[in-house]
Amino acid sequence: VYVDSRINANLFVPKHRELLLAFCNQAAIAIDNARLFADLTKTIRKVNEDKQYMDNIFASIANGVITTDSSGIVTTFNDAAARILRINPKSAVGRHYQEVFTERAQVGLADLLQNARIYHEHGTMVTNAVDCVIPGAGEVSLNLYVSALRDTQNALIGTALVIDDRTEIKRSEAQVKEIRRIFERYVHPKVVQQLIKDPMALNLGGETKEISVVFADIRGYTRLSERLAPEQMMNLLNSYLEIMVKEIWDEEGTLTAFIGDALMAIFNAPLPQGDHALRAVRAAWKMRLAVQKYQQDQPQEIAIAFGFGVNSGLGVVGNLGSQGRLQNYTAIGDAVNVAARLQQNTLDNNILLNHSTFLQVRQHIIASRLPPMNVKNKTAPLDVWSLLGLVE
Template sequence: MDEIEKLFGEIEGLHHEIASIKSIISGQRAFQHPQGLKKSLVELSTLAWKLKVMEGFTERLNKLAQAIKIHLEESARWRSQLQKLYQLIEVSIQITSIDSLLKKALDLLKDLTQADRILLVILDPAAKAPRLELNWVRNPAKMPSVSWKAIYTAIGKKALSGEPILIPDTLKAPDFGKLCSKGVKSLLLVPIMVKEHLMGLVYLDNLSQEGAFSGEEQEFVGAMAFVLGTKLEINRLSNELKQSLYELAKAQVIKEQEELEKDYIRALFSRFVSPAVAERLASDPSVLRLGGQRQEISILFADIRGFTALSQGLPPEKLVETLNEYLSLAAEAILEEEGTIDKFMGDAVMAFFNAPYPQEDHVFRAVKAALRIVKKVEELHKRESLKLYFGVGINMGEAVVGNIGTSMQMNYTAIGDCVNIAKRLQEMAGPGQILISARVYEEIKDRAVARALPPLTIMGRTTRELVYELIDLLDTAE
C-alpha cells in the first residue's frame, strides 16, 4: 500500500508539471508576435501535442493506480477476514464449549459486517426445535420490537434448502414481506449444515440501508457457518461417544459384578453341590434369594458309627484327620449323584436331592449315593487299619427348601417332617447299614434289593413305621 501511495504522489506531481507547462505555453502564445515567431509556434504546438498525449497517459495511469488500490484494499479486507476466520478455527480446536465458539463468531460478525441485528439459532436434536443461542442488536433503542421466534418463523423454512439467502432489498422480495414491515431493509441468512442436515442458522439484517451485505460477506459467513457446523457435529459425536463409553463401562462393571457373584457362588456351593449344579446356580443366582418354597425332595443322613468312643483314644490331630477322610468319602459319593450337601454336623452329613434344581430320579440318586458311601468305605478299609462305618437313613417327602437366616448370613437347607424321619432312620441304622422309609422303597423296589424289617417305632411318631434295609441295586438298574 505504501508503494501505491508513492505512485499516486508521483502521478499527481506529473499532473502539476504538465499543468505548469501548459500555462507557460498559453502565456507565450498570448504575448509573442506571430510574424517573428512562426518557427517557435510550430515547436510550441508540437510540444503542446506531446503534453496532451502525456496528459492522457497520466490519466490512464491514474485510473490504473486507482484500480490497483481498490484491488489491494479488497485483498487486505479478505486477508483480514481470513485472519478472523482462522482465529475462529483456532478457537474451535482449542475449546470444547460450543457457547464460547458462538460468542467468538458473534464478535467477528459484529466487526466485519454492517449488521444491525445478529441471530445465532441452533436446532436442538433432542427436542427437534430451534433454540436461540445468541441475539445481538447494535442499537436497541432504534430496533423495532420483534421476537426472534417471529423472525425464525419467517425464514426457518427457507433455510431448509441449505443454500444461503442474500436479500439486498426486502421491498423487492415478496417472501420477506413480514420482515420488511418490521423495518428490515436487507438481510443475509446462512444455514449451518452438516451432511445435508440443518443444524442451525446465522441471520443478519440491516434496518437503514439496502445492499448492506455483499457476496463476499455471504461467502465469509458461509465459511463461518461451516466451522460452527463442524464443531456442532464434533460435539454431538463426542457426546455420543462419551455416552457409549459410559454405557459400555457400566455394562462392563455390571458384567464384572455378575462374574464376581458367579465366582463367589461357584466357590461357595462347589463344596456342597456337584460342579454342574454349582454352574447352574452361578448362571441363575435368583434361586438363592432369602426364603424357601415347598417341594418334594429325597433326604439322606449319614453318621460315622463309633466315632464318639474312638475320639477318646486318639490324639486330636489324628481324630480330625480321620473325620475329614470319612466325611470326604461321603461328600464325594453325594456329589457324584449331583446331590446337595446341606451341612456337616460333627461326625454326620446331611444331603438332599431334587433341589435347587429338579431331578426326576431324585429318589434313585439318593439310594445310589448311599450305596456309593458304603463301597467307598470298604475301599478305604483295604488301605487303613482303622475301620469305621456309616449308618445311613433315607426318606422322601415335601419340605421347605431355601435360604434360611438373614441377608447377612443364610444357609441353604431343607426343613420339614420328612427331614426329621430321615434323621431318625440314620440314628437307628447300624454300622454299614442303610435304612429307607416305605415311601422310598415303593419308588425303587423294581430297581433295588431291599429287606423288610419289623415295623419300628420312630421317635416323634405315634405309630410304628415300615422300614427297609437297602442291600444293593439290581443288575438291570442304572
Template sequence: SDPILLSLFVLALILLFNPLRNRFQRLVDRVFFREPVDYRAALQEFSHELTQMLDLKAVLAEVGRQVEESLHPDRQWACLYDDDLACYIGQPMGQDQQATFPVTFAADGALAHWLQDHQECLYLPAERELFAELSDEWVRMGALGAVIHVPLRTRERLSGWLALGPKRSGQPYRSDDLAFLSALADQSALAVENARLFASVRRNLAAITAMKNLMDDVFSSIASGVITTDVQNKVTLFNRAAEAILDVPADEIIGRPCKQAPPPLGDELHHLVDQVKHTGTPVMAYEVQPELPARGPVWLRMNLSPLKDSHDVITGVTIVVDDLTEQRRLEARVRRVRETFERYVAPAVVERLLSSPESVRLGGMRQEITSFYADIRGFTAFGEKTAPEFQIEVLNRHLTLATEAILAQEGTLDKFIGDAAMAIFNAPEPQEDHTLRAVLAALAMQQAIREHHTQVDERERLHFGLGITVGEAVVGNIGSAVVQNFTAIGDCVNFSCRLSDIAEPGQILVSVEVYERVKENVETNFIGHVPVKGHTQPDPVYEVVGLKSVGW
C-alpha cells in the same frame, strides 16, 4: 372558400390520417412503454449477462427483465420441468411472483407435446384451430392468463416454456416480437436448463450433506465401535465409540491401513478384513482379548461384513466392535459369587435363588420328599485319638465323597451337622423317581468310601451309617429375614435321622415305604420291626445291599 381546394384538403387529410395515427401511436408506445427498436442489441446484452449466471432465480429474473423492457406484457410465467414431481410447474415472474399459486402441467399433456414438437412460439390468437386440441389444458392455461407460450428447448428436450400475457399497450404481438421471443428462448434455454440442473444438484448435495451429518450423528451416538475400510484396507470411518474402546484418536488411524490398529489387535483385524473382503462372507461374534496400552486386558467382540455398493460390488468391510470388558468382569464376579455360594448352599437351591430371587421369603409348603441322612460311625472315638486338624482333614475327605454321590443324583444337600450330612430329594425341583435316586446315591457313596479306604491308612477309615425315608414334610426357608436356610421339617426327616443312628458302619437302612418303591431295582434284607424314638409302634426296616443284576 374555394370548394375545389377544400375538397383536396379533406381528401389529403383522409389519406394521411391512418399513417399519422400509427406513427403517433408508436411514439406514445416508445415514450410510455419504452419499446426498444433494436432487438439485436438487446439480445447481445442479454447473452452477455447469461454467461455469468448459474442461479435459476437470477437467470429467470434476467429473462423477465429483457421481456419486460422489450414487450411490456401484463404478466409473465416460467413453466419449468420438475424432476422430482415429473411435471411442469408454472411460477409467476416479476412483480406477481408472490401473488399466485403455482400451476402444474402434465409432462404428457397436449400443451407440452405441442411445444416439444414445434420450434416456433404458440400465439393463441393466431392458432385458433388448436383450441379443440388444447381443450384439456384450458383451465390451467386460463390460470396463467397467457396468450403466448415460448418453448425452452435444450438438446431436443423441452425444459419448459415462458408464458406471456397481452401487452399492456393493448397492441397484438407482431411477427418481429415473436422472432425476438424465439431468439430470446434459444439463448436462455441452455442457461435455464443449466441453472435448473445446478439447483437440483445443489438440493441433492444439501440432502446428501444432511444425510451424512445425520449418519455421523448416529455413528457418534451408538455405543458400539464402527469402523469401515476400503478395498486397500485403509480405514475410512472410525466413530467416537471406536476411539473410546480402542483408545485411539480417529485422526491417527483414518486413512491408514487397519493393520496399524493397536497391537496385537491390528494383525488379527487385518487378517479378518482380508478374509471377509475376499470371501464375501461375514464373520460374526469373533471375540479377542488384546491388551491395550492404556486400558490393559480387554474383551472385544467383532462382527465383520462386506461393504457393498449399489451394484453389489465389495468396496470394503464394515467392522462393529462391542466392548465386553465390563460384562466379562461382571460375569466373572458373578461366577465367583456363585461358586462361593454353592459351597454353602446346594446348587439346586442356588439356581432357584438366582433365577427367582423374589421367591426368597420365609415359610414353606407341604410336599412329599425323600429324606437322606448319613452319619459317621465312631467319629467321637476317632477324635479322641487324633489332632483336631487331622480330624477335619479326614472328615472333609469323607463328606466330599458323600456330597459328590448326592449331587450326582441331583439331590439337594441340606446341611452338614457335625460329622453327618443331610440331603433331600424332590425339592426344590420335582423328581419323578426321587426315592430311587436317594437309594442310588447311598449305594454310590458307600462304594466310593470303600474305594477310598483302599488308598489310606486304617486309622483314616471312617464309615457312614445311612437312613432313607419317604413322606410328607414342610419344605422352605427357615430362619430369619436376615439369615435363612432352605430345609425340610417333618417326621420323615426325623425318621431318616433315627435310622442312620441305628445303622451299622457301611449299612443302608430304609423304611417300608422306601422298600415298596425300590424293591424291583435293589436287593434288600428285612431287618425286622425296630423301635424308633418318637414312634409308638416298632417300624419295619429293610437293609439295601446292592442293585439287582436284571429288571431295570
C-alpha cells in the same frame, strides 16, 4: 429455434434476430433452472434419506448417544440415552447441555462435556465409570465415553457422548458371585454352572418342594474320640468324609451340613431332579462301598462303621442363617427329621429307607422289609426297608 416463411421473403430484420436471441437465452436459463431444481430436489431427498438412516441407526443403538454443537446445544439425544437417564429427548434437543443435565448432576455429564470441550484434542476419547441412583431406574452402573469434535483447523464443532449401561451386566456378575459363594462348597461344579446359566431356577428365600434326604453318621463316635487325640480324630473324620462327599457329588446331590461326625445331603434342590430318590439311594450305597474299599486299601487306618438313613418327602429348602453374616443353603421339615431318625436306628454300615423312598426306587434296588419302627417324635411307627443292593 428455426423461423421461416414459404410465401414472403426477407420478413425478418436484425432487430428480430436480437429479439429471438433474447428469447432463446431466456429459454436456456429456464431449462438450466429446471435442471438445477431437479438436482436440488434429488439432493434434498438424499439428505432426508441420509438423516432418516442416521436417525434409525441412533434409535437402534443400545448405547446412549448424545451430541452437541459448538455452542453446547444438544443436537442428538437417542432413545437409549432417554431410557438410561430417564430424560425426555424432546425436552433435551435444542437446549444447552448444562441446563439439560442439571437434573442428573449425580452422573457428572455436564462436567465431563465441559472438560472435553476445553482440554481434549479431536478424536481423544475420555472415559469415566459412574455408579449412582437415577430416579425411576434405581441404582445404575454406567460407562461414559466423551470426545470433542474439531474441524481441520482444530476449531471446536461439537462434542459426542456415548453412555454404556452396564447395570444388568453388573447385576449378573453379582448374581454369579453370590451363587458361587453359596453353592461352590456344597454341590457339584456342574450344578453350579447350571445355576449360573439359569439363576431364575433358584429360590433362596425358601420354597416347599419334594426332596430326598440322606443322613450318614459314624457308629461309636464317642468311643473313638476317647481313644484318639483330637488331631487324629479330625484327620480320620476328614479322610472318611472326603470319600463320602465324592459319592454325593457324583450323584449331583447338595451337601447341606456337617454336624459333628454326621453329614446331610439333599436331592432335587436347588435344581429339579426327576429321579432324586434314586440318586439319594445310589449315593448312600456308593458311600457304603467307598468306605469299605477305603478300609481294604488302607488296613492301617482305624475301621469306622457308618449308618445311613434315606427319606423322601416335602421339605422347605433355602438359605438359613443370619443375613449378611453366615447363611447356609439347607432343608428343614419332617422329611429331614425322619431321615435323621432312620440313620440313628441303623446297625453298622446299614442303609435304611423310608417307605416313601422305597416306592420310588423299588424297581432299581434289592431290599428287605423290616418290622415297623418306632422313632422319636413320630406317633405312628415307620414302614422301613433295608437296602441290600442295586439292580444292575
